[in-house]
Amino acid sequence: MFFHLFRYLAGCIIGATLYLALLRVIASIARRNAVQKYRCQAPAAYPHKDPFFGLDSVRDAICAAKARSSIARQIHQYAQYGSTFSSKFFTTPVISTIEPENVKAVLSTHFEDYSVGSRRKEAFFPLLGRSIFQVDGPQWKHSRHLLQSCFARDQVDDLQVLDVHVSKLINALPTNGAMVDLGDWFPRLTADVTTACFFGHTIDSLGNDSLSFGAEFVKAIHDAQDGCEERWKIGVFAKVVPQREFYRNVKRIHDFMDQHIETAIASFNSSSRISKDNKAQQDRHVFLHDLREVTDDRQVLRDELLTIFIASVDTSAAVLTNLFFVLAKRPDIWQLLRNEVAPLSGGKPDIDQLQSMRYHQYCLKESLRLHPIALSNSRTAYKDTILPRGGGADYQSPVFVAKGTMVAFGIAAMHRSKSLWGEDADEFRPERWGNEKQSWKFIPFNGGPRVCIGERFAMNLTTYTLVRLVQSFHSLESQDDGDWVEGAHLACTSHNGAKVILRAS
Template identity: 40%
Template sequence: MSLLKPLNVLLAAAALFITVQLYQRLTLHLARRKIIREHGCKPPPRLPYKDRLFGLDLMRLNFSLAKEHKLMESFYKRFQDVGNTMAAQLFTTPTLSTIEPENIKTVLSLKFKDYGIVSRQISIGPLLGEGIFTTDGEQWAHSRQLIRPNFTRDQVADIGAFEKHVQDLFKAIPRDGSTVDLQELFFRLTIDSATEFLFGHSVDSLKMTSDKGGPDEKNFTWAFNYAQDKCATKFRMGSFLTKYFYRDETDSQAIKICHNFVDRFVEDAVQYREKHGAQDLEKKGGGDEPYVFLHHLAQSTTDRLRLRSELLNVLLAGRDTTASLLSNLFFQLAQRPDLWSKLQSSVAHLDGRPPTYDELRNLKFVKYCLNESLRLHPVVPGNSRTALTDTVLPLGGGPDGRSPVFVPKGTIVGYNVYSMHRRSDFYGADALEFKPERWETLRPGWEYLPFNGGPRICLGQQYALTEAGYVVVRMLQEFGALESRAAEDGGDGRWRESLTLTMCSYGGTKVVVREK
């Protein structure tokens, strides 16, 4: 008799739990059915794969394609075969992939608050901390407010700081007819300029040899490259697999080196502010001192962890996007002597001197070439958001793909910029060709998205375009011609993707430069 009462209590509790669960599921089902009915939603086509429960075969295929440097190419073919919006299941998470500008506009702008980036904290949070690229809501808004003043026109227009790094680049390029990988040098160039802009101290990787460059700078350059490469690996693995199965002690060591390196400059700036006050921090080093991002950031906060996180977030974006853009563009220019000659003619009026900011902005054909490179080979070829609530996309459902699509809470919505930029209905029958001249009349909207859009549009896009444009002009002025060596070592000379957090050329940008 004494055992019956506890047993009855347990049975009653179990029954209550089941009842509550059934009620919640029924309520959710009815609420979702109402949304679907009111908006006229229809399901999108699904990717054809065998494992409909977990999508493990699709995940294996994607990893295999990434190793073969064909992932973006395969996505483009999938959209052609299946449709502009398609559904899949990856492990326990429903996903939607789209190349419809209206859908992307909805996710990034019109229904911005319906989506978030919650999954990023697991993949890139260990390196970047809680900063502008890893947070949502009020914390993200505060990060953006903190960073925005550092990308005003005055800071972007100060291009004189680039010149000394360009000179280091020139010294690193052989002029004896031997092959050089410009991509490797561009990544060194941009980490040199970015660390000087951010910390007030360049790692000077372009100058590094066995007898030059301090151990801290060398370690940081290696560690930052390694850690961000592993960020891409974790991002592709997904949150669940990364959280429970990813182990890499070298990655942990690299992250620690990055943090320790940045912390030195953060500590210096914070201590100076605490001793002299926020207003004096801007004057640190004298009136002719170049602009330093950290010094201005530290006028707003002395939270050391916050400062480190924001610095690393901006470094990741600023360094890789510009280097990838330059690498992809020069890969094309090395194979197109006609474009190289046309570009040289467009800058001839400068008589070899570095351009001013206003002159740079008025070099239309340089701008066309940068735009076309970002179209054909966008440096961030794909991105995603997670639905924070049940919501709706305007297109993609039904046999014709023109009906709205219901997006349940927790769904990952991926948008593939690489494939969207190749749509012939937007860019013509020659959309797969590198043709800068198309930008003479092209005025795209959301179908062109090299720097994201909506409230999260890249704050540093003008900085990146200015630096890239400046390097292009100075290279045109310094060298008479480029000759592609992309077919060396048995290659076929075609551009192939190297996909980490950004996209550049797998085989590098191998060229021979000719003197004027």
């Protein structure tokens, strides 16, 4: 009896092993055929000191982030190993690239071949759960569809709500020659606008006298995002490294969000008492309310809302802070901006006027080029696929991408590549945008089906804020002698903020 059982089990194990071996042989034949068919060549290889897990590279990345030199490291790597090279990230094979054609393939033409990757999902799971940012395939399509109505043009082009909060900001800023760090104020503006537009109830941090209002929450958000990034970097070790402070921050944030959601729902439920003043706000699609029509599950509400909050607040504030850091040192550009708003004679722009402010938009794009908010991004291949460029000695041959490979793109390095942008790629020169066309070498909002859903909202928010500040202050003087230094947070913002003196018009 025992012997028969043993024979049966041994047969099963041998059968399974043979079956797996056969699958491997079939896969490797298919790979060899694909490599031949598309004339793929291997990209340059990163010279790892640790060829098994690539830990040397992980350690270097962590050190560079701490030294605020991630951008310099990225540029140096592509200069040294070429525009596409292979490396290791723990057990995962990685192909890094700054070839616009490859970026287009990953994000658009071969979109279905890639996922956002299990590493990112695991790293952000405690904070964001299974929100739009965290899922692929049908689940992602469902989330994206849910969000769509709130990002329709008539919604995001409505400047009324924006104006309430930008006006509050302008009134709050000192004009008596006192120094102010705009890097402290922009996150309050973007938090107020985001909660007003998407939660239907603003946290009104600008309406509160104390600068410390919400500071604990904002700090918890920053720390938790840093924690997620750390988890991403240490990969599998995240499961064993104790992260008590990270989980404490996550709890703080979730408690705050739950409380805010309840308040927003209560205020929505009492909509019969809407005053006329609130009518414009109530006529908008409010994401929280739309979402509630579909689900009452508080965890789903929190995951999606927190994702919108994080995706919107720090990113938009970072763009403004980075831009004002530069503008404060460039009175020539400030004057050109002043010239562009002059025809408004102090009046507030409507959406058509806003979108015709070419020079304002050039400045924002130039800021996003030189100081992108996401310095890099990646996708993981769901199945064997091909990158169109990067192989061979001249980097021009297609590259075979095996299932499970991570394709990383160095956004900061690509945005500053001299071969893509010209010799003045390191300079802040808004005029360049007069000759630039839409292309895959500029991806501050990603691209393809998964392009940032808030792009138009963010551009309206930042352009409107810029226009109104340019109208309100005739000069802006930097109080910082140094160069722009990268911040170490997920949304890359000026480490030293934007310390300025403003003079009213």
